[in-house]
Amino acid sequence: MLRTIKPKNARSKRALQAREPKEVEDPRTVIFVKGTHAGEKVNAAMKELMALKRPHAISFSKKNAVRPFEDAASLEFWSQKNDASMFVVGQSTKKRPDGLTFVRMFDHRVLDMCEVGVEGWKSMNEFKTSKATPGHKPLLHFASELFDTHPRFVQLKSMLMDFFNGEVVDGLHLAGIEHVVSISLGPTPPGLNAATTTLQASSSTAPAPETLPKVHIRAYTIRLLASGTRVPRVELTPMGPSLDLTLRRHKEADGELLKQALRRPKLQKQAVEKGLGKKRKNIEVDEMGDLRGRIHVGKQDLGKLQTRKMKGLKPERDAMLVDDEDDGGELDGSGSDGDGAGGGARQRKRVRAA
Incomplete structure (x- = not known):
């Protein structure tokens, strides 16, 4: 458990206020975590996804024995410590090879999860083209109606939108749009669209993940060319990475927690x-x-404030010093007591030291 931190100065207070809930939240910070065995393909895929997510990405270099579907305590701890609201966990096992798990958090608690398998993969280095500037918002294109009707693809669409989404802005300039991420599906098995309404009514009739089509993620750079009109001609050039994903396990969001997350x-x-x-x-x-309420406290009488009980602060000591000063002033006009100049001062020092 993390202890409650109280701000010691104005700078730490501003840092804690930045973590408080806001009407328009900041871009999600994604933490990339490697499992006990990730594999070369998963490590490369996580590295490329982190390049698209920068600067809102944190990479854990060490391997961690983390299993999100079994125990999410470590993810909640990392989320609160790093102020992150999303995780990408890479794990490759004999039963589930080359797996990526997207974990979405709310209030440092696990909201929902989605596991995918990486099958097809091409790195950015294989595309000898210009790349987009890190930190720019991409355009997202979902090229299938299943992303709006099928529950599994609706969850994946929401997860990818939160992953690639950047800062919320009021308007966009065409020159600031540098790349687009296209998400499409492979050939749809026959009868899947007809069973969509049944899937929404009952999750027990949902088909196995093996029968769902593959998800293809492609990234392109945008070139705006002259067209002779006010609307420019747009050309797309592949820049990578290129991923082919298959849907595996998933965990839906809790109803009460989802209600809090969607609160307006x-x-x-x-x-x-x-x-x-x-x-x-x-x-x-x-x-x-x-x-929030404001409490007003009455005026305090500082004369009755309890202080440390010291001998030098007692009233009788002050009276003795005043009497000593009066006696020394009556001996002669210069303030000396006959033993030379400064005799009265030495006597006062002795009284104070007593």
Whole structure:
């Protein structure tokens, strides 16, 4: 368990406030974790995906004995420590070779998971073309209706959108769009579209993952060429990486946790304000719908403040010093007691030291 950290200065306070929930969240930070045995293909795929995700990516170089579907305690710990909301775990076993697991978090808890297998793979180095600038938002193209109807592909679409999504902006300039990520499906088995409505009604009739079509992920750079009109002509050039994925295990989001993750701040704020009735003094509702109050403390009398009990702070000591000063001033006009200049000062030092 992580202890609660209290800010010691303004800088640490701002850092903790940056981690608090906001109406428009920051881009998801993705942590890439290697299992006990990942394999060459999985390591290369994770490296290329991390290149597309930079600068919001963290790589764990050491191997970790992590199994997300069995125990997610280590993922929750890493999520809270690094302020990350998504994981990509690479693990290759005899039963499930070349596997990648996408884990999405909410409030440092596991929301849902999706495991895929890497079959086809081509690196960026095999495409001798220009690459996109790291940190730019890509365009996402989903070239199948199953991404809107089939539950498994709906989850994968939501997962990939959260993975590639960057900062939320109000508008885009055409010159700032450098690459596009296309996600398509292989040949669809006959009868899969007809069974989609049955899948939504009951998960027990869902087909096996082996019967689902493969997912093809391709990345292209965008070139805007002159077309003689205001709308430029667009050319796509493959830049890599190229992945062919197969769907495997998955874990759906808990209903109550999903409800909290989909909460709308503005609607929640209006609901809380409506529940309060008329406006109350010193009570306000923030953008996330949390109720905050201000407490006023009365004026304190610092004269009754308890201090340390020291002999030098006792009232009788102050009275003795005042009497000594008065006696030394009556002996002569220069403030000396007859033993030479500064005799009264030496006596006062002795009284203070007593």
